[in-house]
Amino acid sequence: MNELLPRQVKVLKVEEQTPIEKLLQLDVNLNHRPGQFLEVSVAGVGEAPISICSSPTRKPLEICVRRVGRVTGALHRLSPGAKVGIRGPYGNGFPMEVMKGSDLILISGGLGMAPLRGVLQYALDHRKDYGELLLLYGIRDYTLMLFKDEIMKLMDSKDCRVYLSYEKEDEVCKNMKKKHPECVCEGVVTKLFGMVDLNPEAYAVVCGPPVMYRFVFKELMDRNFPPERIYMTMERRMKCGIGKCRHCVVGAGTSMRYVCKDGPVFTGVDALQIKGLVG
């Protein structure tokens, strides 16, 4: 089998999430793990790594695409019925089995919510297998908030405690803060740590822009959170997805890893050992 050859799948639905992000439903069932990614091809344009943002327990599969380059631009122009090429799922994904029986603290910033949505959905669909669910989500402003309806609904439910931080205050954010002052605040995502008690027996599941990891990791370490209970998923240039083209390599000296093959999910212990992993 030629691993580089994409297979064609139909786009079932295209939904605008924010002015720069769209949700695409694909007509495929992959039995993936939350946190894994696909190599998505648009014929004639190219191929790019995109994380899966749905849980394997929900059908159909969904990807959330931010328009940042040529391939993602082309994905944004697709309509339902169009076809895209996919390879994968690739990468290790989050170890949902390992985290069974524990509380989960999901910490995400911006588009980092996309891979964590898969974890969240998985835990909600296996609600009895997990302890308390906490979601700490940092957004720039309400217009850039992903999965608005789903997260707002969770805010009012008992299944998951949602904490939200925003960097730029707008009317919606202001009202949310007024309504839930105990779980909404202005600032970056690390500010939310002040609102929650970190159970060191929990697992922290982190995804956000590259700059976020250093601060979140430091915050967790400062609070004596055990590094082996931190799972972080990383972004790099995963061009081939199978550990050959070497663009996504991280580390230096004795500790080098492929983000596509050895990750994209790394532990806090990896972060301590692999130079440059969290910046």
Add this chain to the structure above:
Amino acid sequence: MRYAKLAKADLPKLFQTLKSHGEVFAPVEEGGKVVFRKVEDLKGVKLEYTRTLLPPKKLLLPPEEEIMRYEGEEYRESFEGKKAVLFGVHHCDVNGLLKLDRVFLDPPRDEYYARRRENTLVVGISCVPDKYCFCTSVGSGYATTGFDLFLHDLGKEYLVRVGSGEGYRLSKEGYFQEAGKKEVELAARMEERRMGKVRRRINLAGMGDLIETEGKEGWEEISAKCLACGTCNLVCPTCQCYDVSDVLTLDVRKGSRVRRWDSCMLKRHALVAGGLNFRPTVVERTVNRLSCKVGEEVRCVGCGRCTVYCPAGIDFVEMLSAVRGEAR
């Protein structure tokens, strides 16, 4: 291993047999440099040479190749499936191929490389070292596997080591003779003499840790002369990086997906869409390259090409000596 003997006068016969397998690529001199080129006969083939400009890698992982075509939305893989022979490959380069094998044949295997490797016979030959070679201190001074046949010059004849089933079939041709301990002993002495000419040494003890702990100022000094041109990557027998892009025909309905060698020393290597570059400086890219070659494991085969062809005159061995804190 099976051993055979081939009279030098019978080398053209071997060449003809190889040619019946497929296109033969052999070292020839071109513009003062030795390069692997397709040849029709042994005329002009350099049986004694030091190093080719590009490693034989170029025939298994071409600098540029179409990997698939698409029409509409359907992708179809492109593959020529040509049979070929790599004739006259040195110990270091055979070991380089073995290192590439590990990358591209380990699952999930790269079909393009794998099929070419299967379709290509490798005939090794002993080399003429120069002052830039340091194969013996990175464990690549002698090839024990990775070839079909390996020729050792014994004066009037060659000792032929047979390294594969295909090589075994070749060695059953009538012009081969049996060889035993006597020829192997003689070849071992010649090899000892050859390897003795490899004077350059590289000390890799603890190198990964030294690379990891080298400070920013040290790296700035070490990479100060680097032009970030990527020549070292292009001539390296073990560099594996590639990039992929889509090329459209003018009617926009058809196109192909092409892959090309990439260089980790080029600025865009770790650049992601949106403009974030994970290795924006020459320093970071130098750390990455050295880590890749000798940090986590020894991928360098000591061929000396990156030193010989660096336009800025950067010496790979000296770079690592500097990391070691010597020669500063």
